[in-house]
Amino acid sequence: MGRLLDVRDLFAGYGPIDVLRGISIHLDAGENIGLFGPNGHGKTTLLQTISGLVRPTSGTITFNGADITTAQPPKIVEAGLVQSPQGNTMFGEMRVQETLELAAFSRRARGKRNDNLRRVFGLFPRLQERGNQRSKTLSGGERQMLSIGAALMCEPGLLMMDEPTLGLSPRLKEELSEAIGKIASDGVPLIVVEQDIEFLLRAADRLYLIEHGEAVQEIDRANAPDHAEIMELYFGKAGA
């Protein structure tokens, strides 16, 4: 069983102060992982650094055996490591279908554009209905669908999703979580950042608790502590 993603001792941030302080996480082929933890502790920064948008100050990132620590974002997408970022509004003036077609920009995705478009519309029929609408006119849930749909158009070999259900109604949350389940069962490995532990326990095989820019706890679903214990771990520490 190969190691798909390996993040080792990563330090990164936006200025003189590092947000990530020696974080290490990994994902093996065949599993999905979840990241949770209090706000402002570096989950988004971790995904942005993996995607090449934030430059690490030290540490390594390996994807599919290749060192991508200092690679530029397009190179990383071309390798199949794709992100649907947090609160993503994509391109407000662009139409939905146009955006999805454009997302098949990389060489790796170009040839599969029509297949993937059908797949995305199958997953999110609402995007097809809204195909001609400008993205800025979409609702919050629809924007989230577009963001995930665009990531799927990149033909991901590993898909990272940053709080895909943030701020959505329970009904929409259910709808998205179902779609995410389908993506996983289609064989796309996932890294999901979420506050909703219930949701994560359903979607992921392993969870990391992220605090102060480090993975302070790793939880295996197979021999997971019960739910109450995780909640205590989370809220107990976060509250402290």
Next chain:
Amino acid sequence: MTETLLATLVSGVVLGSLYALMASGLSVVWTTLGVFNFAHGALMMFGAYIAWTVSEAAGLGLPAGILAGTAGAAFAGVVIERLLVRPFYGNRNMLLVTVMTTLAAMIILEKGAQIIWGARLKQLPRLIDGEVSLLGVAISAHEAILLVLAPAVLIAIWRFTVLTNTGRSLRAVGQNQDSAALIGINVPVAFALAFGLSAALAGLTGALLGSIRFITPSMGAEPLVKAMIVVIFGGLGSLGATAGAAYIIGIIEALLILWLGLYWTPFVLFLLMIVVLVFRPNGIFGGRE
């Protein structure tokens, strides 16, 4: 009376065609990079000189000259982006810094042209000699070609940005750089492309204008100012709004020249620009946000 009015309208539309080419170049760079390129007029001048060099000095003919002027300006635009704009991406004061670096590029191009091509006035021949009658007004055949060519080029660029992946990537980068990068678009390449395309439009304008006016190192200054007025008037957004505003400004300018004379026309144009800025900050076609 109606004849002079018609003649004025026609000359306004000719002016508008030139402004449309210039202003849409300016707006491509602004909407993609968020940079206001003060070297845009100098790139126009550079295109005119290259066209003259290829067409007249080398004797290869005007069509070859126009192509070379367009390509030469595009190349100069890419070089300016690489050396004077790209180092400042992500800089907190990028807008201000690039105002200064593109002003520097303007001065370098103007002085360079003076050194290379000298102070003697140059002029290009016309694409075709003779006159054409439009609405009963006689205009030169060269201007008639301009009338047709400008909208054709703009429509081609508009289709390019709507239909092709590369064109769409320019719009995407202008709207959200991070999202563009996350779907695999190479943002610096898109920036260079936008600059090249914009400069190509300036070079084309220069090569066409070189048959109507004299080619001088400072010939780009006035068209740059007009393009700025157009861009403010139309709002920085869609190519269509910019082109529409260019024709309106061209016609207004021609009418002002008829009624007030050359002396007062720039004054009134700037007044109009200030009025638009006060009452419709996003331009007459822009939304109110």
